[in-house]
Amino acid sequence: MNSSDKALVVLSGGQDSTTCLYWALQRFGADNVEAVTFDYGQRHRVELDSARTIAALAGVPHTVLPIDTFAAIGGNALTDASITPESGARADDDTALPNTFVPGRNLIFLNFAAAFGYTRGARHLVTGVAQTDYSGYPDCRENTLKALELALRLGLDARVELHTPLMYLSKADTVRLAQQVGAMEAMAFSHTCYNGEQPPCGHCAACELRAKGFAEAGVADPLVERFRQG
Amino acid sequence: MNSSDKALVVLSGGQDSTTCLYWALQRFGADNVEAVTFDYGQRHRVELDSARTIAALAGVPHTVLPIDTFAAIGGNALTDASITPESGARADDDTALPNTFVPGRNLIFLNFAAAFGYTRGARHLVTGVAQTDYSGYPDCRENTLKALELALRLGLDARVELHTPLMYLSKADTVRLAQQVGAMEAMAFSHTCYNGEQPPCGHCAACELRAKGFAEAGVADPLVERFRQG
Numbered sequence: 001m002n003s004s005d006k007a008l009v010v011l012s013g014g015q016d017s018t019t020c021l022y023w024a025l026q027r028f029g030a031d032n033v034e035a036v037t038f039d040y041g042q043r044h045r046v047e048l049d050s051a052r053t054i055a056a057l058a059g060v061p062h063t064v065l066p067i068d069t070f071a072a073i074g075g076n077a078l079t080d081a082s083i084t085p086e087s088g089a090r091a092d093d094d095t096a097l098p099n100t101f102v103p104g105r106n107l108i109f110l111n112f113a114a115a116f117g118y119t120r121g122a123r124h125l126v127t128g129v130a131q132t133d134y135s136g137y138p139d140c141r142e143n144t145l146k147a148l149e150l151a152l153r154l155g156l157d158a159r160v161e162l163h164t165p166l167m168y169l170s171k172a173d174t175v176r177l178a179q180q181v182g183a184m185e186a187m188a189f190s191h192t193c194y195n196g197e198q199p200p201c202g203h204c205a206a207c208e209l210r211a212k213g214f215a216e217a218g219v220a221d222p223l224v225e226r227f228r229q230g
Numbered sequence: 231m232n233s234s235d236k237a238l239v240v241l242s243g244g245q246d247s248t249t250c251l252y253w254a255l256q257r258f259g260a261d262n263v264e265a266v267t268f269d270y271g272q273r274h275r276v277e278l279d280s281a282r283t284i285a286a287l288a289g290v291p292h293t294v295l296p297i298d299t300f301a302a303i304g305g306n307a308l309t310d311a312s313i314t315p316e317s318g319a320r321a322d323d324d325t326a327l328p329n330t331f332v333p334g335r336n337l338i339f340l341n342f343a344a345a346f347g348y349t350r351g352a353r354h355l356v357t358g359v360a361q362t363d364y365s366g367y368p369d370c371r372e373n374t375l376k377a378l379e380l381a382l383r384l385g386l387d388a389r390v391e392l393h394t395p396l397m398y399l400s401k402a403d404t405v406r407l408a409q410q411v412g413a414m415e416a417m418a419f420s421h422t423c424y425n426g427e428q429p430p431c432g433h434c435a436a437c438e439l440r441a442k443g444f445a446e447a448g449v450a451d452p453l454v455e456r457f458r459q460g
Contacts, residue, residue: 065302066298068299069298069342072295073342073345073349103344103348103349104344104382107381107382107385108342111338112299112338114333114334115300115333118334119303119304138387139386141384143384144381147377147378148381148385151378151380154368154369154371155369155374155377156334156368156369
């Protein structure tokens with residue numbers, strides 16, 4: 001493979017991006033994958049620790065890039081400690097946005113990933129966004145990402161490719177994919193809980209969605225097992 | 231006018247964004263315009279002072295938003311003090327990018343402007359980019375911005391409109407527009423020089439391009455006049 005086959009995975013430390021990282025290792029080869037994590041002032045710093053641990057387990061170069069701009073724009077629950085997050089993802093109402101929504105956050109993550117990838121010779125960008133099982137984050141939908149891909153290609157004058165292997169998978173299918181690509185060991189260190197708890201609280205919307213997916217796939221969640229075994 | 235007619239101008243403190251700020255005041259009305267400036271670690275801090283002075287002269291609310299990510303990505307002349315900028319804009323070679331190029335910088339500015347505008351109820355974004363008289367910054371071209379506008383509309387689920395009043399104007403026409411919209415008083419405090427000098431050095435590519443535009447329009451540059459009268 002030459003440098004145009006290098007891939008950069010946006011790794012949040014969650015279940016989906018962990019799956020994507022191992023998907024990318026299969027697709028592009030171990031020597032062609034890097035990961036980037038954004039430190040945007042998220043309340044749950046455990047996400048960054050998860051990302052570091054998972055990148056190390058996967059054996060890929062990992063860069064944490066700061067973004068201080070969201071906190072300066074302010075007024076949202078994920079960066080503003082004075083605001084309490086609502087239940088988050090609400091699959092039953094795809095018109096309402098949870099107050100954890102940072103406007104355009106995913107667009108900005110992918111823009112920075114493209115800029116960073118440009119400097120590293122990585123034109124393939126991999127992100128774990130999905131339309132299925134999610135609330136109405138409009139910047140995670142395929143039509144948004146197709147428009148962004150075009151803007152990035154034109155704006156960077158490079159053949160950027162956005163890969164979204166989970167876009168139309170159910171949570172159960174994502175669990176099955178994680179098994180197929182060998183992500184389960186790392187999955188034990190992924191972070192999902194909206195309340196930032198370890199072991200996960202088990203009752204927030206994110207924990208419930210994750211548990212539902214593992215249950216439907218008939219697979220024990222390695223994260224839950226890790227804490228059960230102490 | 232209602233809130234959907236509010237506009238946010240991306241104000242760098244340079245000649246073009248100053249012209250756009252006054253264009254926006256005419257187009258949207260004095261009560262409907264705000265300005266945002268990005269502090270991304272640019273070497274010439276005088277740009278931020280220019281932006282503050284110009285916003286104050288125009289009487290518009292002004293916010294400086296930090297972006298620490300470019301410096302972390304590194305390796306470019308505008309944020310890395312160890313790299314010397316090349317001559318910058320090179321109108322004679324539209325394939326070469328000057329090493330002042332931050333990949334996708336303008337895309338990211340407009341993404342953040344859209345996110346900030348979203349929180350302020352401003353769906354009109356005004357930027358001073360132009361295809362004419364410039365080197366090959368691909369993220370300043372109209373096709374890039376049209377794709378980005380679509381990505382922003384879909385990703386924010388809002389009718390974002392990108393306005394680029396200078397897109398196809400020559401530098402001389404931009405000077406004429408600045409006169410028409412009453413931007414000349416503020417223009418005396420705008421900043422252009424690639425070398426960050428005040429008074430401007432007069433011999434860098436940016437100073438030469440600016441001087442050429444004023445000369446072709448047959449107008450004295452208020453910035454030059456201000457220092458001449460000293």
